[in-house]
Amino acid sequence: MVKQRESVTQLPAYVQGKSIPGAVKLSSNENPYPPLDPVAQVVRDLATSIQLYPDMGAVAVRERIAEHCGVQAENVAVGAGSVEVASQLISAAAGEGDEVVFAWRSFEAYPILVRIAGATPIMVPLTADDRHDLPAMAAAINERTRLVLVCNPNNPTGAGVTTQELDEFMAQVPSDVLVVVDEAYVHFNDDPNSADGLDFFARYENVAVLHTFSKAYGLAGLRIGYAIARTDVAENLRRVAVPFGVSSLAQQAAIASLNAEAELDERVQVIVAERARMVEALRSSGWTVREALGNFVWLRTGDRTPEIDAALREHAVIARAYGTDGVRVTVGSAEMNDRFLAAIAGVEAV
Ligand SMILES: Cc1ncc(COP(=O)(O)O)c(C=O)c1O
Structure with a gap:
């Protein structure tokens, strides 16, 4: 074996947000809109x-x-x-x-x-x-x-x-x-x-x-x-x-x-409004959602994280699960967010 830095061989790999054909990808905090x-x-x-x-x-x-x-x-x-x-x-x-x-x-x-x-x-x-x-x-x-x-x-x-x-x-x-x-x-x-x-x-x-x-x-x-x-x-x-x-x-x-900042800002405002809609919908069905200031929503799901991640996947919604900490859901287009809200509706709130 050739010599390599020990610290490099032990590095964890960066995990990219999953994407599955046909599924709604809300795992990488991407912008849902195509370029202007x-x-x-x-x-x-x-x-x-x-x-x-x-x-x-x-x-x-x-x-x-x-x-x-x-x-x-x-x-x-x-x-x-x-x-x-x-x-x-x-x-x-x-x-x-x-x-x-x-x-x-x-x-x-x-x-x-x-x-x-x-x-x-x-x-x-x-x-x-x-x-x-x-x-x-x-x-x-x-x-x-x-x-x-x-x-x-x-x-x-x-x-x-x-x-x-x-x-x-x-x-x-x-x-x-x-x-x-x-x-x-x-x-x-x-x-x-x-x-x-x-x-x-x-x-x-x-x-x-x-x-x-x-x-x-x-x-x-x-x-x-x-x-x-x-x-x-x-x-x-x-x-x-x-x-x-x-x-x-x-x-x-x-x-x-x-x-083109003005046009891009209009899109940002739509995403911010969608974020508010998601947070509101989640809270009204019993979820604890704290401050959400990015283009994503955080659910502190603890030990239930793998179960909730799997439930979303069953509905072809891909979020980002973090061990037993929580699930991060990117704010997508209204349609994508509806798919997420429909998927989470069947899950007992945390
Ligand atoms: C907090 C934070 N910083 C930086 C980045 C890097 O983004 P990029 O390399 O695409 O500019 C990300 C991407 O998710 C991020 O969440």
Whole structure:
């Protein structure tokens, strides 16, 4: 056998949301809508020039993102999805002997990315009501800590972090530890008290923000996400990025999406309204559903998780089951959500 890093052979594989032909797939927090015409047109136009490498510096898209976020292009680093940018952030900050703190349960790529970097994940349990336990996370920071990930709203539980909570947390974080606010679902977050990552970036030297085009913008298949970070951090992200990792199609589709923000926002509002309908329907049939601020709903089903997952599958509805913690159901189109509500109607509420 050839020599391989021990830590790599022990990595758990990232589990992709299942998809079964004919079934309703509500397992990957995807946008149910096909691309907008101008976005699809950009991709078609570029189909005849895919023999060429993309712009490695991603200049045009970084400038457009900077304009959108009210920052400088130097503050923007892109990657093949925000998961790759998260990986850049972790690799740039942490290696062997270093620690990365984040809540658990949260986005399942975090512990994998931390281990790939050779660092140690410090997973701080959520509170009993499935929110970030920021005081416990602050207490977990020590001299080995290089980075903290705060997922707002949290995947898979849907709970948010308020401005006040994050300010109190930041007051306890050493100024040389980077806090990354992962806002993959920010467009669906309608809580006025929620912490706003860009506001925190403006106010704290050691905050970076992670955004994606995969969710509200519906470009999951093209792979593009970005970080907003201080110039020195953003420069390091570009250093650790895989060269040419973001295709021309992804770069141009992202620009077209930012230019079509109003139409995309209409779709986001439909998803937010559908989320409210699902939560309401579940609550009125006895389910305990807490805050849902992403494009998904979290059911804390505990030991009954495998049973409930199987019951949904019997009705050809694929949700995402997490061990014996709970089930996450993506908000799809009205039709898809109706299929889910019909399937769950036969299940005893938790
Ligand atoms: C919290 C969070 N961050 C980041 C991502 C990564 O998304 P992408 O790599 O498609 O941008 C996801 C995807 O599900 C997520 O849930």
